Amino acid sequence: MSLLSRLRRVPFWSAVWFILGALYFILPLLATFEFSLSMERDVVGFKAYEVAFADKEFLQTFGYSIFLASMTIIMSIILIVPTAYWIRLRLPEARRLVEFITLLPFVIPAIILVFGLIRVYSAPLNVPFTDLTIIQPLTNYKFGTNILIIGGYMVLGLPYMYRSVDTGMRTVDVRTLTEAAQSLGASWYTIVVRVILPNVRTALLSGALLTFAIVVGEVVLASFLGVKAFGPYLFLLGQHRAYEPAALSFTSFLLTWAAMGIIQLVTGGQGQVAGGH
Amino acid sequence: MTHLTLKNISKQFGDFAAVKDFDLDVKKGEFVSFLGPSGCGKTTTLRMIAGFEIPSHGKITINGNDITEKAPSQRNVGMVFQSYALFPNMTVAQNIGFGLRIRKEPEEKVQKRVSEMLEIIHLQEKGNSYPYQLSGGQQQRVALARALAIRPEVLLLDEPLSALDAKIRISLRAEIRAIQRELGITAIYVTHDQEEALSISDRIVVMNMGKMEQVGTPFEIYNFPTTRFVANFVGSLNTTDVEVSDVGQGLLNMNGILLRTAEGTMNKKKGDKVKIAIRPERFNFASEQKKDNVLDCTVENITFLGAVVRIQVKIGDTKFNMDTFNNPFLELPKIGDKDQVTCSKEAVLVLSD
Numbered sequence: 222m223s224l225l226s227r228l229r230r231v232p233f234w235s236a237v238w239f240i241l242g243a244l245y246f247i248l249p250l251l252a253t254f255e256f257s258l259s260m261e262r263d264v265v266g267f268k269a270y271e272v273a274f275a276d277k278e279f280l281q282t283f284g285y286s287i288f289l290a291s292m293t294i295i296m297s298i299i300l301i302v303p304t305a306y307w308i309r310l311r312l313p314e315a316r317r318l319v320e321f322i323t324l325l326p327f328v329i330p331a332i333i334l335v336f337g338l339i340r341v342y343s344a345p346l347n348v349p350f351t352d353l354t355i356i357q358p359l360t361n362y363k364f365g366t367n368i369l370i371i372g373g374y375m376v377l378g379l380p381y382m383y384r385s386v387d388t389g390m391r392t393v394d395v396r397t398l399t400e401a402a403q404s405l406g407a408s409w410y411t412i413v414v415r416v417i418l419p420n421v422r423t424a425l426l427s428g429a430l431l432t433f434a435i436v437v438g439e440v441v442l443a444s445f446l447g448v449k450a451f452g453p454y455l456f457l458l459g460q461h462r463a464y465e466p467a468a469l470s471f472t473s474f475l476l477t478w479a480a481m482g483i484i485q486l487v488t489g490g491q492g493q494v495a496g497g498h
Numbered sequence: 499m500t501h502l503t504l505k506n507i508s509k510q511f512g513d514f515a516a517v518k519d520f521d522l523d524v525k526k527g528e529f530v531s532f533l534g535p536s537g538c539g540k541t542t543t544l545r546m547i548a549g550f551e552i553p554s555h556g557k558i559t560i561n562g563n564d565i566t567e568k569a570p571s572q573r574n575v576g577m578v579f580q581s582y583a584l585f586p587n588m589t590v591a592q593n594i595g596f597g598l599r600i601r602k603e604p605e606e607k608v609q610k611r612v613s614e615m616l617e618i619i620h621l622q623e624k625g626n627s628y629p630y631q632l633s634g635g636q637q638q639r640v641a642l643a644r645a646l647a648i649r650p651e652v653l654l655l656d657e658p659l660s661a662l663d664a665k666i667r668i669s670l671r672a673e674i675r676a677i678q679r680e681l682g683i684t685a686i687y688v689t690h691d692q693e694e695a696l697s698i699s700d701r702i703v704v705m706n707m708g709k710m711e712q713v714g715t716p717f718e719i720y721n722f723p724t725t726r727f728v729a730n731f732v733g734s735l736n737t738t739d740v741e742v743s744d745v746g747q748g749l750l751n752m753n754g755i756l757l758r759t760a761e762g763t764m765n766k767k768k769g770d771k772v773k774i775a776i777r778p779e780r781f782n783f784a785s786e787q788k789k790d791n792v793l794d795c796t797v798e799n800i801t802f803l804g805a806v807v808r809i810q811v812k813i814g815d816t817k818f819n820m821d822t823f824n825n826p827f828l829e830l831p832k833i834g835d836k837d838q839v840t841c842s843k844e845a846v847l848v849l850s851d
Contacts, residue, residue, distance in 0.1 A: 393586060400550055401583035401641075403570040405597035405648060419587040 250474060257467035269464035270472070278454060279469070283437075286451035289367070290436035293374040294429045297382045300375065302425070305386045306417060309395050323383040326376050331441040334376060338369050339445065366446055373442045378432035385431070389424025390417070430480050437473060501526040501684045502547070502652055507556035509542050509708075516542040518708045520556070524652075527682040529675065531695040534705035535731070540688045543705075544654050547686060549573050560651045576645030580657040582637040584629040590640050591616070591625035597648035615643035618677055635666040642674065646681065653678065653685040659694065671698050692732045696720060704728045721777075726849045729775040736778065736818040737849070742770045748843060750774060755814045758790045759846040766848075773849045778808065780845035781820035783831070784838030791843065797835045811839055 260269040273279055308315050326334075342359040359365030395417055402412045418425070443450035459466040500523045507520040517539040524530050532540035545551040547558060549570035558566045565573050584593050591612050598608045616622045619639040629637055638658055645653060655674070659667040675698050678685045689695050695702050696716040704711045704719060704727070712719060712728045723729035729737060740750040740757065745766060748759045752774075759774065766772060784792055795811035795818075806821045807830060820839060831837055 394581060394583070397579055397581055397583040398585060400548075400570070401577065401579060401585070401644075402596070403550075404548055404573075404575060404577040404654075405644070406571045406574070406600045407596075408571060411600060416585055416587075420585070422587075 250471070253467050254471050257464055257471055260464040267468075269468035273465040273468045273472075276465075278449075282449050282451045282454040285449060286437045289371060289374060289448075289450060290433045292367075292371050293378060293436050294432050296371060297375050297378055297428070297432060298425060301379075301382050301386055301428075302418070302421070303413070305383060305390055306395060306413065309387070309390050310399060319383070320387075323380045326379055331373075331377065331439075332445075334373055335442045335445040338373055338442075342369055360446070366448060370442055370446050370448055370450075373446075374432070374436050374439065377439065377442070378428075378435055381431035381435070382428035385424045385428030386421060389421035392424075393420040395420075430477070433480060434477055437476075499526055500524070501528070501561060502686070503557075503559045504543070504547070505557045505559070507543065507546060507553045507558065509539070509546060509551060510554040515708050517546070517553075520710060522703060522710075522713070524684055524686070526684055529678055529685045529687065529698065529700045531687040531689055531699040531702045532705055533689055533692060533695040533702050533732070534711075535690060537707075538705040539708040540690075540703075540705050541656055544656055544686060544688050547652065548575055548577050548654050574648065574651050576648060576650035576653045578638070578641050578645050578653070578655045578658045580660050582629070582634075582641045582661075584637055584641055584644070586629055589626050589628055590621065590632070593629070593640055594644045594647050596644065601648065611647055615647050618646075618680075619643045619673075633666075634662050635670055638662065638670060639673070642677065646677070646683070651684070653683050655685065655687045657688055657690070659689075659691075667694070674698070696732070704731065706731070722847065723775065724850050726773055726775075729847065729849055734778055734819065734821075735775050737773055737775045738816050738818075739771060740774050742766045742768055742772060744768065750846070750848075752816060753814050755793060757793075757846055758843040759848055760843040775847045775849055776818065776841060776845050778819040778821040779806075780841045781811075781818065781839045782822075782841070784840050789840035789842045791846065792838055792840050795837055795839050797831045797833055797837060800830060800833060811837075813839070 257269045258265045258267065260266070260272070304319070308319055339360060342365070343361075345354040345358050346356040347354050357365070359369050398416055398420070399412055402416045407416070438452050438455075439450070440452040440456050444453045444456075455466055455469055458469070502522075502524040504520055504522045507517060508515065509517040520539075520543055522530070532543060534540050542551060546553050549565070549568060549572075553566060556566070557564060560573070560575075585596065588596065594615050595608045595612045598611055603611075612625070613622075616625055619642060621636060621639060621643075624632060624636065624640075629640070632640065638661075642655075642658070658674070659670055662670065671694055674687075687695070687698060696719070699716055701713060701715055702719045703713050706727045711725050712723065714722075719728065719732055723732060723735075726737065729735045738752060740752045743749040743751040743756060745768060750757045750759055750772070757774070782789070793813045795813045797809060798812050798817060799810040801808040801810075802824070805824055807824050809820050809822065809831065811818055811820060818839075
């Protein structure tokens with residue numbers, strides 16, 4: 222079937238709404254891109270990109286944010302996959318409660334979260350009724366701050382990661398697959414690694430992508446915890462520069478798209494692997 | 499020789515007793531079906547054998563070894579699920595070889611066994627296909643091969659044909675039975691379909707509300723049901739209340755009409771109320787054959803069912819269905835006709851409850 226005849230089969234109003242929706246997203250992006258190309262008067266070029274990429278701080282903050290995002294994703298997978306799996310398998314009655322908890326980051330602003338973290342973890346952890354310190358205040362040293370900020374990002378990414386994983390597990394009927402693997406002699410480790418994880422791969426990648434996007438652009442937690450991440454860097458840059466922030470914003474979009482492309486490539490463009498029905 | 503034993507098995511879910519006092523000995527190579535309506539406890543019993551549920555009371559042994567508390571992965575029991583449960587990320591060959599690789603069998607042996615199993619299920623050319631590329635029937639054959647590849651002590655099948663269409667169901671059930679016979683494996687088959695159970699099993703366990711109602715060969719279950727539930731659940735049946743009239747001669751009084759039975763009145767006394775059952779196909783028109791019971795009737799309704807014609811007759815105040823083979827060269831009675839029907843005394847079954 223030719224492209225033209227395929228297009229003719231698309232209902233008229235569906236096409237109109239799709240185009241309007243696409244324009245709503247694409248036009249601001251194009252405007253940003255166009256603006257980022259006009260750093261030099263009367264010249265269309267990539268000067269803003271050159272300047273932005275040449276800044277040492279850009280590479281440092283961006284690299285650091287990628288590190289934080291990667292750690293957040295790894296820790297989230299370690300926490301969320303077994304949790305979602307166990308809830309589906311053995312604790313279905315806890316599902317509503319957990320879903321409610323995963324929605325809390327939408328209701329509680331990041332500023333509340335970060336002040337809570339600072340208030341709790343800026344004091345040392347002592348042995349009760351003594352002055353003997355077990356753990357120094359986490360906010361006082363870099364490793365501790367990293368733990369705090371990754372923990373905070375895990376909370377922010379929780380709704381996306383949990384829901385993606387949970388939806389993925391619903392699609393493949395994890396309960397029956399688990400029982401089938403058990404009857405064939407598989408251990409829990411084998412079941413999770415060889416049966417469950419490969420079948421929720423797409424869901425994991427989607428959740429990971431969203432978490433990555435959130436972490437790389439996040440400003441509040443990073444600013445208040447005083448870490449030099451990409452979000453605060455971009456924010457500060459925007460205070461006294463015009464073209465470079467536009468160039469970097471557009472670059473972040475490209476990176477996100479590249480990540481989506483990788484997902485499509487890895488999963489063969491088929492989305493979730495076909496279920497067991 | 500007894501291979502699988504379930505001794506005094508019960509399962510409670512809170513206050514609900516899903517299975518009560520279940521006792522069964524299964525011989526090596528025997529094909530036993532658990533038959534009953536939804537919620538009768540048949541799947542729960544199967545899941546207890548598989549290890550997915552632990553009995554509240556009782557003991558399960560295979561070859562004399564107590565497996566009651568063992569994890570499912572330690573039981574060497576193969577299971578086939580209604581929803582196939584093939585691993586979507588693995589090819590057919592990988593699915594079949596999964597259990598063997600878990601057991602760390604040499605790759606050469608795994609490949610050989612996978613080929614054998616693919617040959618048994620007639621899917622040699624589908625080894626590299628993914629489950630979503632197969633039809634439902636093919637997927638279920640792969641699931642069967644996967645369960646059999648590990649050479650399990652017992653094969654458990656949980657309504658394996660329910661998701662398939664009628665034609666495939668019939669051909670696949672014959673295939674399952676043939677493979678089971680060929681390999682000589684002990685099999686437990688759960689179904690709510692009486693025809694399936696009757697056609698495939700060496701023995702049937704009819705279950706109702708968590709209890710065993712009757713255990714017997716398909717012939718016994720169909721022809722000699724011992725309880726009202728079995729009589730009603732397996733095949734279609736006429737049941738009615740009668741009174742014992744003469745214990746010695748096996749005479750029963752059905753609102754003034756005398757019926758003769760061959761069994762079941764020995765422990766009764768005159769005047770006792772009992773329930774009797776007569777299969778529709780055990781009735782004949784009197785003109786065709788003379789039998790122990792000859793009863794006046796009126797034809798009330800005639801239903802054409804293809805190979806069989808079901809005729810509803812009224813004997814006294816009681817309505818009975820009788821089935822006769824569809825013979826285009828024999829004239830059927832008309833609604834309202836007065837006639838006589840007969841049945842042998844063996845056809846009149848006295849039910850225990």
